[in-house]
Amino acid sequence: xxxxxxxxxxxxxxxxxxxxxxxxxxxxxxxxxxxxxxxxxxxxxxxxxxxxxxxxxxxxxxxxxxxxxxxxxxxxxxxxxxxxxxxxxxxxxxxxxxxxxxxxxxxxxxxxxxxxxxxxxxxxxxxxxxxxxxxxxxxxxxxxxxxxxxxxxxxxxxxxxxxxxxxxxxxxxxxxxxxxxxxxxxxxxxxxxxxxxxxxxxxxxxxxxxxxxxxxxxxxxxxxxxxxxxxxxxxxxxxxxxxxxxxxxxxxxxx
Amino acid sequence: xxxxxxxxxxxxxxxxxxxxxxxxxxxxxxxxxxxxxxxxxxxxxxxxxxxxxxxxxxxxxxxxxxxxxxxxxxxxxxxxxxxxxxxxxxxxxxxxxxxxxxxxxxxxxxxxxxxxxxxxxxxxxxxxxxxxxxxxxxxxxxxxxxxxxxxxxxxxxxxxxxxxxxxxxxxxxxxxxxxxxxxxxxxxxxxxxxxxxxxxxxxxxxxxxxxxxxxxxxxxxxxxxxxxxxxxxxxxxxxxxxxxxxxxxxxxxxxxxxxxxxxxxxxxxxxxxxxxxxxxxxxxxxxxxxxxxxxxxxxxxxxxxxxxxxxxxxxxxxxxxxxxxxxxxxxxxxxxxxxxxxxxxxxxxxxxxxxxxxxxxxxxxxxxxxxxxxxxxxxxxxxxxxxxxxxxxxxxxxxxxxxxxxxxxxxxxxxxxxxxxxxxxxxxxxxxxxxxxxxxxxxxxxxxxxxxxxxxxxxxxxxxxxxxxxxxxxxxxxxxxxxxxxxxxxxxxxxxxxxxxxxxxxxxxxxxxxxxxxxxxxxxxxxxxxxxxxxxxxxxxxxxxxxxxxxxxxxxxxxxxxxxxxxxxxxxxxxxxxxxxxxxxxxxxxxxxxxxxxxxxxxxxxxxxxxxxxxxxxxxxxxxxxxxxxxxxxxxxxxxxxxxxxxxxxxxxxxxxxxxxxxxxxxxxxxxxxxxxxxxxxxxxxx
Ligand SMILES: Cc1cc2nc3c(=O)[nH]c(=O)nc-3n(C[C@H](O)[C@H](O)[C@H](O)COP(=O)(O)OP(=O)(O)OC[C@H]3O[C@@H](n4cnc5c(N)ncnc54)[C@H](O)[C@@H]3O)c2cc1C
Ligand code: SF4
Ligand code: FES
Numbered sequence: 001x002x003x004x005x006x007x008x009x010x011x012x013x014x015x016x017x018x019x020x021x022x023x024x025x026x027x028x029x030x031x032x033x034x035x036x037x038x039x040x041x042x043x044x045x046x047x048x049x050x051x052x053x054x055x056x057x058x059x060x061x062x063x064x065x066x067x068x069x070x071x072x073x074x075x076x077x078x079x080x081x082x083x084x085x086x087x088x089x090x091x092x093x094x095x096x097x098x099x100x101x102x103x104x105x106x107x108x109x110x111x112x113x114x115x116x117x118x119x120x121x122x123x124x125x126x127x128x129x130x131x132x133x134x135x136x137x138x139x140x141x142x143x144x145x146x147x148x149x150x151x152x153x154x155x156x157x158x159x160x161x162x163x164x165x166x167x168x169x170x171x172x173x174x175x176x177x178x179x180x181x182x183x184x185x186x187x188x189x190x191x192x193x194x195x196x197x198x199x200x201x202x203x204x205x206x207x208x209x210x211x212x213x214x215x216x217x218x219x220x221x222x223x224x225x226x227x228x229x230x231x232x233x234x235x236x237x238x239x240x241x242x243x244x245x246x247x248x249x250x251x252x253x254x255x
Numbered sequence: 256x257x258x259x260x261x262x263x264x265x266x267x268x269x270x271x272x273x274x275x276x277x278x279x280x281x282x283x284x285x286x287x288x289x290x291x292x293x294x295x296x297x298x299x300x301x302x303x304x305x306x307x308x309x310x311x312x313x314x315x316x317x318x319x320x321x322x323x324x325x326x327x328x329x330x331x332x333x334x335x336x337x338x339x340x341x342x343x344x345x346x347x348x349x350x351x352x353x354x355x356x357x358x359x360x361x362x363x364x365x366x367x368x369x370x371x372x373x374x375x376x377x378x379x380x381x382x383x384x385x386x387x388x389x390x391x392x393x394x395x396x397x398x399x400x401x402x403x404x405x406x407x408x409x410x411x412x413x414x415x416x417x418x419x420x421x422x423x424x425x426x427x428x429x430x431x432x433x434x435x436x437x438x439x440x441x442x443x444x445x446x447x448x449x450x451x452x453x454x455x456x457x458x459x460x461x462x463x464x465x466x467x468x469x470x471x472x473x474x475x476x477x478x479x480x481x482x483x484x485x486x487x488x489x490x491x492x493x494x495x496x497x498x499x500x501x502x503x504x505x506x507x508x509x510x511x512x513x514x515x516x517x518x519x520x521x522x523x524x525x526x527x528x529x530x531x532x533x534x535x536x537x538x539x540x541x542x543x544x545x546x547x548x549x550x551x552x553x554x555x556x557x558x559x560x561x562x563x564x565x566x567x568x569x570x571x572x573x574x575x576x577x578x579x580x581x582x583x584x585x586x587x588x589x590x591x592x593x594x595x596x597x598x599x600x601x602x603x604x605x606x607x608x609x610x611x612x613x614x615x616x617x618x619x620x621x622x623x624x625x626x627x628x629x630x631x632x633x634x635x636x637x638x639x640x641x642x643x644x645x646x647x648x649x650x651x652x653x654x655x656x657x658x659x660x661x662x663x664x665x666x667x668x669x670x671x672x673x674x675x676x677x678x679x680x681x682x683x684x685x686x687x688x689x690x691x692x693x694x695x696x697x698x699x700x701x702x703x704x705x706x707x708x709x710x711x712x713x714x715x716x717x718x719x720x721x722x723x724x725x726x727x728x729x730x731x732x733x734x735x736x737x738x739x740x741x742x743x744x745x746x747x748x749x750x751x752x753x754x755x756x757x758x759x760x761x762x763x764x765x766x767x768x769x770x771x772x773x774x775x776x777x778x779x780x781x782x783x784x785x786x787x788x789x790x791x792x793x794x795x796x797x798x799x800x801x802x803x804x805x806x807x808x809x810x811x812x813x814x815x816x817x818x819x820x821x822x823x824x825x826x827x828x829x830x831x832x833x834x835x836x837x838x839x840x841x842x843x844x845x846x847x848x849x850x851x852x853x854x855x856x857x858x859x860x861x862x863x864x865x866x867x868x869x870x871x872x873x874x875x876x877x878x879x880x881x882x883x884x885x886x887x888x889x890x891x892x893x894x895x896x897x898x899x900x901x902x903x904x905x906x907x908x909x910x911x912x913x914x915x916x917x918x919x920x921x922x923x924x925x926x927x928x929x930x931x932x933x934x935x936x937x938x939x940x941x942x
Binding site for chain 1: 559
């Protein structure tokens with residue numbers, strides 16, 4: 001349809017310290033070919049032309065790869081369409097007359113910056129805690145020195161496609177970031193280059209995860225269902241294995 | 256070989272074409288010696304900074320894409336005190352993340368005749384002989400180290416059944432040297448750099464400043480000594496000092512408004528240094544990528560690339576008959592209804608040697624020619640087909656054969672072939688379907704050229720140093736290596752080459768002389784003045800209190816650029832464009848509306864600062880395009896073409912790099928003569 005009219009309920013919040021509330025807007029002339037964010041662009045343009053302040057929302061690549069866009073849409077992280085980031089969601093999945101509720105990610109560890117924008121620095125700190133292979137530039141051997149089975153490389157790749165968007169946290173009733181953390185642990189643990197540090201890495205990253213105030217994982221698997229990249233909870237199992245082997249092997253036990 | 260010389264008419268326009276030309280050649284500081292030895296020799300004789308001194312030297316890096324991220328990690332490892340800035344909320348979000356198809360390296364793992372020299376030669380030729388030989392050769396040399404480095408970081412490149420690294424082909428070359436990680440190569444390489452950077456942050460060697468936008472450069476005693484940033488969370492204007500400043504801030508494709516670049520990519524970091532005296536080189540060299548999803552409506556703010564790797568297997572065509580094209584445009588027919596004999600696979604017809612894998616500039620212009628002739632296949636008339644049916648059937652047959660299944664069962668073959676295509680390009684096909692709502696496994700894709708990459712950028716010498724001592728530029732932000740046209744999968748290569756393997760050495764040539772320089776004082780008058788300049792600039796934008804949104808100005812600028820300085824250009828249009836841009840800029844400062852205030856998270860202000868800079872850079876691009884009375888690579892001047900409509904280069908007069916010094920209304924052109932000692936300048940042919 002080329003001319004839908006929608007009722008939009010959007011979250012307004014001036015900054016981290018102020019209280020937010022929903023604001024309702026009507027938007028006409030929505031085309032089914034628009035992406036969800038293009039629809040918001042049109043709304044913002046309309047608001048600016050009235051001399052008012054647009055809604056702040058984050059986005060960048062609009063190709064589903066940078067992980068910048070977020071938004072809870074009708075209660076679903078990245079909207080109801082599975083395996084899709086908000087920027088890749090298109091209006092053909094909505095109907096004329098729909099009411100659409102749009103909120104930021106809600107989690108203590110992701111404080112609201114403004115309106116629909118949250119701060120996800122906690123993810124950077126989890127990676128800084130150990131989400132890497134400890135190697136300096138120039139120390140590498142030839143790229144083909146170690147053969148890696150095609151399937152195994154593909155398994156590592158599946159975990160490595162995590163875009164760091166935070167939908168898993170937003171979807172989880174415990175606000176756990178275990179899927180994000182596990183994706184990195186699992187990606188590196190499946191490759192010979194990353195295997196060496198796997199157990200230590202799991203331990204350090206989980207410790208940071210907990211310190212950031214993310215909740216515990218209690219196997220609800222809502223994260224997997226709403227992850228736009230289809231990251232599987234099987235990676236959490238792998239993380240647990242690495243974590244346990246670290247706890248058994250190390251002198252400084254982490255609980 | 257000479258085309259008609261352009262003589263500006265003495266009319267109202269002359270006012271707008273003022274430039275000054277300096278005739279002394281700029282010095283690229285290329286080391287002496289034979290091409291193949293230059294880098295090795297130079298690197299081993301370069302002055303070094305001792306470890307104890309490195310700890311006392313501070314370096315600012317702006318940008319955390321492949322170039323900036325790799326440089327920051329490596330300089331941190333080497334022991335420098337590094338401060339890194341990005342306007343993104345995390346280093347991992349840099350635009351490099353979106354690169355799809357792959358990265359080149361002269362590994363010759365396929366034993367198909369590849370070599371460092373061949374990669375060098377392909378790049379020089381692909382760039383239409385408008386790049387510096389020595390830089391390109393160095394790039395080819397270090398390309399092999401990049402792959403090793405990435406594998407060691409845990410980048411999950413595609414592999415063959417035997418467990419070794421897989422390759423594919425990209426445009427403009429006849430070997431298979433492109434390494435890839437499905438259609439997400441940029442993502443995986445960037446995460447590798449990001450992880451190395453994160454490690455340096457955790458070790459305390461690098462301090463990371465997310466959501467900090469560089470809004471000015473500070474020069475003290477003739478050297479780049481710091482930057483002014485705006486903290487995007489609260490609007491605070493901050494002064495940061497260091498011994499040297501490195502930009503890895505990406506390209507300026509978004510001057511066109513619609514491009515494949517991420518929405519927030521912008522030219523302001525580089526342009527701010529130009530405003531402080533750095534030279535902008537070859538700004539008119541823009542790459543238009545032939546395979547993007549066509550524009551669908553006015554509301555559109557971003558175009559989506561379909562990776563060049565698709566041209567390995569996709570065949571580009573339009574209907575032969577005008578009436579068929581019309582029927583498709585009007586929805587009465589689809590591509591599937593057109594018989595094989597009624598299709599024009601125009602790339603295969605015009606360029607039999609390279610076929611669908613001609614370089615981007617050539618493929619883009621050919622698509623434009625087809626659509627200009629009325630053969631376009633989307634409602635707007637601006638689209639051609641990219642068809643995978645032949646590839647699906649070919650792969651399907653081969654799988655059926657190897658599994659001993661019935662090769663003449665079309666349905667089965669199609670299914671098997673579809674699986675192969677899905678494995679190779681699955682995420683791209685999925686993205687296409689999400690955006691267009693059409694299934695590309697069944698119907699041919701519709702594609703059209705769009706702005707994608709900018710070869711132009713800050714002028715740098717062999718050390719990647721700009722004309723301002725202490726200011727370096729890496730990755731897409733500089734002009735080096737790609738000449739007038741970049742080959743596919745070479746930007747990732749260049750960004751990582753600069754960041755991991757070139758800059759960390761060459762910056763030593765500057766820093767070795769700075770070991771006695773104490774920490775730079777960020778309260779020095781030069782810093783205070785720059786900070787004040789920024790605040791005044793911001794106040795000026797808020798003070799306009801006009802009626803039109805920032806976005807609307809950007810959109811209008813983009814249209815001028817695309818219409819007059821896009822896929823083909825001519826003198827008359829360029830002169831007109833320069834005038835239009837000047838007028839638009841005036842209007843911007845008279846009537847733009849920037850809501851909110853400075854001291855808060857304010858995306859409209861961020862955009863306004865960036866668009867203000869685009870409005871100057873856009874003008875310089877038209878000036879550069881007008882000066883270059885020839886066609887080369889991405890710069891196609893209608894006045895200069897061969898009888899077959901191919902680009903007509905004019906080496907006698909234009910084998911130089913145009914490095915522009917910006918003065919409003921009267922930019923100055925500095926030339927760097929390009930000297931070719933190792934390759935012979937030829938007319939590019941892909942026939
Ligand atoms: C869709 C797409 C697909 C592509 N695919 C390929 C491919 O397959 N192969 C290939 O070789 N190339 C590809 N390219 C090109 C390639 O991705 C880019 O040229 C390359 O990644 C640029 O890297 P960079 O490090 O120079 O800059 P970027 O990755 O653009 O990074 C710029 C950085 O600078 C920061 N920055 C900019 N300005 C400021 C400022 N004022 N203050 C603070 N920070 C700032 C940004 O935050 C960011 O961190 C593709 C490009 C696109 C658009
Ligand atoms: S695991 Fe999925 S939902 Fe969580 S950050 Fe990664 S991509 Fe986003
Ligand atoms: S904007 Fe990049 S993933 Fe959505």
